[in-house]
Amino acid sequence: MIIGLxxxxxxxxxxxxxxVIDLPVVPAGLVSAVDLIIGYMRGGMGIFNFFCPLxxxxxxxxxxxxxxxxxxxxRLVLWVLQKIPMLNVK
Amino acid sequence: MFCVGFGSSLxxxxxxxxxxxxxxxxxxxxxxxxxxxxxxxSGAVVANLGSNIVNDNNLKTFYAVQNGGTLTIxxxxxxxxxxxxxxxxxxxLTDYKFIVLCFTGxxxxxxxTFSPDTMYLxxxxxxxxxxxxLENLTVKTFGTGLSGRPSTIGYVYYGDIxxxxxxxxxxxxxxxxxxxxxIPHDFKIAMYLYNNKNNDFxxxxxxxxxxxxxxTLDLIDKIGSSTEDIQQSIEDQFSxxxxxxxxxxxxxxxxxxxxxxxxxGSDTLMQVLNLLSPDxxxxxxxxxxxMSLTIAGQRNRVQLWPEYRFDLNELKQHWPDFVxxxxxxxxxxxxxxxxxxCYRVFEKYFLAGGGS
Numbered sequence: 438m439i440i441g442l443x444x445x446x447x448x449x450x451x452x453x454x455x456x457v458i459d460l461p462v463v464p465a466g467l468v469s470a471v472d473l474i475i476g477y478m479r480g481g482m483g484i485f486n487f488f489c490p491l492x493x494x495x496x497x498x499x500x501x502x503x504x505x506x507x508x509x510x511x512r513l514v515l516w517v518l519q520k521i522p523m524l525n526v527k
Numbered sequence: 528m529f530c531v532g533f534g535s536s537l538x539x540x541x542x543x544x545x546x547x548x549x550x551x552x553x554x555x556x557x558x559x560x561x562x563x564x565x566x567x568x569s570g571a572v573v574a575n576l577g578s579n580i581v582n583d584n585n586l587k588t589f590y591a592v593q594n595g596g597t598l599t600i601x602x603x604x605x606x607x608x609x610x611x612x613x614x615x616x617x618x619x620l621t622d623y624k625f626i627v628l629c630f631t632g633x634x635x636x637x638x639x640t641f642s643p644d645t646m647y648l649x650x651x652x653x654x655x656x657x658x659x660x661l662e663n664l665t666v667k668t669f670g671t672g673l674s675g676r677p678s679t680i681g682y683v684y685y686g687d688i689x690x691x692x693x694x695x696x697x698x699x700x701x702x703x704x705x706x707x708x709x710i711p712h713d714f715k716i717a718m719y720l721y722n723n724k725n726n727d728f729x730x731x732x733x734x735x736x737x738x739x740x741x742x743t744l745d746l747i748d749k750i751g752s753s754t755e756d757i758q759q760s761i762e763d764q765f766s767x768x769x770x771x772x773x774x775x776x777x778x779x780x781x782x783x784x785x786x787x788x789x790x791x792g793s794d795t796l797m798q799v800l801n802l803l804s805p806d807x808x809x810x811x812x813x814x815x816x817x818m819s820l821t822i823a824g825q826r827n828r829v830q831l832w833p834e835y836r837f838d839l840n841e842l843k844q845h846w847p848d849f850v851x852x853x854x855x856x857x858x859x860x861x862x863x864x865x866x867x868x869c870y871r872v873f874e875k876y877f878l879a880g881g882g883s
Contacts (some may be wrong), residue, residue: 444800451792462642475798482802483809491859497865498803504869511876520878 440500811839 482491518526686836843850 440800440803444797447800449798451796461757471795474697476793478799478802479809480812480814483811484813484839486809487811488853489861491809493854493858494861495803497862501865501868504872508876 439502440495442501813837813839 485491505512518524537749811835815832815837817832820829820831
């Protein structure tokens with residue numbers, strides 16, 4: 438679920454970004470190279486999925502991302518607050 | 528110019544063909560908008576070509592235009608944005624057997640080959656990886672050229688729709704193919720549904736081929752003239768001449784350029800992120816490539832061994848308990864690592880009293 442949300446968020450960002458910046462047509466060579474790389478990654482994930490099914494560990498991945506994000510957000514907020522002398526946060 | 532069309536109007540009469548095509552004109556296309564997509568080998572959209580609709584009496588043509596540039600594609604897709612095919616396709620498909628797709632363009636066949644193998648009927652518009660395939664139709668080919676069209680690459684393919692298919696679910700088409708070469712310009716694609724009423728396909732294949740060839744040529748002519756009319760109209764009205772105030776051609780070009788990059792960037796990102804999605808279908812094949820040697824002084828290449836593919840799922844068939852145990856252990860290992868991480872974070876901030 439979290440991966441899905443992240444995917445949608447990034448897609449929104451890229452859609453917004455690319456709609457503002459006028460870039461040329463993607464060269465065919467780059468498309469082929471990216472296809473090749475993604476093909477390799479997909480093949481690797483297929484093999485990984487056989488040994489460790491993604492549908493069973495998706496909950497663990499979501500949990501990890503959630504905890505990691507909360508922890509680092511907390512640390513970031515704390516770091517910002519520590520820079521404000523009036524608050525006297527240590 | 529890159530031109531793609533979707534048409535459903537045919538001109539031959541029942542008297543000179545095994546088809547009875549009258550009913551095909553009676554549809555209304557709900558929504559009347561859609562997009563053609565050029566899709567590369569990994570399923571990413573490399574060009575969103577948009578679409579336009581031309582109404583010319585009983586001819587409705589969907590086409591898209593791309594000015595200049597080249598495309599390296601593997602598939603074409605047509606999705607309907609805010610409508611549905613039904614009742615474009617009659618609910619009871621008993622008499623409507625074929626979806627036919629025809630390629631034609633002013634390029635030499637040696638520059639570009641196109642070999643479809645599967646035609647998909649989709650329940651939704653093509654949206655990157657999110658496709659819902661209703662039916663895989665094995666594509667059959669008849670004729671690799673249309674007579675009377677010099678310098679024209681013309682292919683006609685069809686998929687045989689099951690008689691009892693619930694056509695109201697169909698919202699798009701997608702054609703998967705092997706492609707060699709790039710599409711330079713001046714290219715057209717058309718799709719039709721053919722009525723096979725009162726005819727046995729297997730017994731009338733030659734007549735059907737002839738009829739579809741003839742009708743395809745007629746439709747190509749109509750698509751060509753309709754497209755040229757529209758293009759001419761655009762050029763006349765918005766050419767920059769006095770009275771013209773809107774540079775449509777430039778805007779179309781800029782739009783397509785943006786859409787090409789946008790689609791490519793977004794879909795590449797989506798493909799990478801979707802690798803973690805448990806919903807996707809992943810192949811667990813190990814591929815050992817073939818090995819060939821060219822011996823000096825000899826013309827022939829000697830193949831040492833052919834390509835060999837091994838599907839890991841075969842292990843599951845032979846040793847299901849072992850594979851199940853292995854998967855359970857690896858899953859448990861991942862969960863243990865994650866829970867240990869969570870506990871460490873909890874311990875750090877709640878038990879030890881701070882995370883500085």
